Amino acid sequence: MIEFRRVNKIYEGAVRAQALTDFNLTIGDGEFIFIIGDSGAGKSTLIKLLMGEEKATSGSVLVDGVNVGKLRSWQLPKYRRHFGVIFQDFRLLQNYTVFENVAFAQRVVSASKKGMLKRVPRILSVVGLEEKQKSYPSQLSGGEQQRVALARAVVNGPQYLLADEPTGNLDPANSLEVMRLLEDFNRSGTTVIVVTHDAAMVDQFRKRVVTMKDGQVLSDMQEGGYVHA
């Protein structure tokens, strides 16, 4: 379970910016949730706080009872292994093949070579890319690249799947395919959090929708649709 309790986040700098204000949100295990909102609503800050990249100025972010802000830097890697993350720009390693990109995630967690050789092809077949194992990202379409990123995100069996604008660079058909895959992973028990601007997808999938505005929750609806804040 993920809990944001009265979280405030202020970025100090040349210009002081308050990204989150008394933000409260609870995400239960196995949920599928869309987080929507305009630019500057605080969505990216939410992801950074969850991943331990930033610390809350006040309040607490709890993941399975662990206060993320209190984790020491040496504890963060292990904590982050609970999450799989995909990004709008895929962030694949261009000089690695599809297989190597996915295997990279396994290597990072010191998986055995035997396990890696078994698990990577299996996950690539789940995302429909078993035939493209030896291809490089530049040889793939946007949809295929996002599916590689998705395979990399889930290959270590994370508890939470965090998707930051996963369909932002994809056409409707590929967007739908990626969303369906996310839904499949959610059905198998993974908690899925999708941060998006994609109104069509939000409306089509009818999941829980949290709308953010100015660092606060504007609305929180079960089986909701896209709300223009």
Place this chain on the structure above:
Amino acid sequence: MRNFFYLIGQGIRNIFKHIGPSLFSLMIMIFTIFLFDAASVIMLNINAFVQDAEENVGVTIFFNEGMTEEEIKAVGEEIGKYDDIQRMKFTSAEEAWENYKKIYFAGNEHLADGYSENNPLANSASYEVFLKDISNQMDFVEYAKSIKGVRLVNYSNVVAEGLSNVAAVLRTGTIAILVVLLVVAVSLISNSIALTISMRSQEIHIMRYIGASNGFIRGPLIVEGLFIGVVGAAIPLIITWFGYPAVVDRIREQYTNLVNIFGFISREEVFRFIGPVSVALGVGIGLAGSFFSIKKHLKA
């Protein structure tokens, strides 16, 4: 441990990915270590020569004319009270004359027979004194001159002082240049690794999000610095290994007179010192470069 070889491979791969800055760092490393090696070779040889001189260059003390054997022995005991003496050797007037004959009447010993009743070196009994530390020679000479019954103190301070001075100047100069080069080498390696961090920023970001440990992210960067450091030490050592005997031979050919007084130390003896110290320097500089860069450019 499972990723040990992978991390080493990644570190070496990084070097070839930005070969220009890596090569520049490597060149400076080679230059720094080579300078250290060359200066060490010269100083080791000078030290060996000074040590040899200390053991073999003595101070010779002669006595007033007409002194009895007892009086001379008493003076000898007085000399022996000086702290810094390594050994001393007494040469009687007769021994002195015998030695003289061996050198100057060699083959014509009968010519010396005319002196058999009247030793021309009757007043040449002497003590030859070898000191533990030749740089204290002048203090001892003053001490010996102050002893009653001492007529003459022969010594040579040109070689000892000259060599000690050359070694001191060389040591100071080399240390000053080395300190500057060390700072330059560390900062260049650090810069080369900063480039890796910047080139791999996306990869590092992904690694973090996947849950890579700090060791997994930093490992290749440390290997990179270490590799430049070790190769930067190995190349000057190889040059010195082959170059030192060649230079010694060349000097021996060109300056035959020098060879009679200056014995060069062996290559093995040179390497017993510069081998481990150069490698330690290379490793130290490489690691320092890595750590500075990681600390400055890589946040957890």
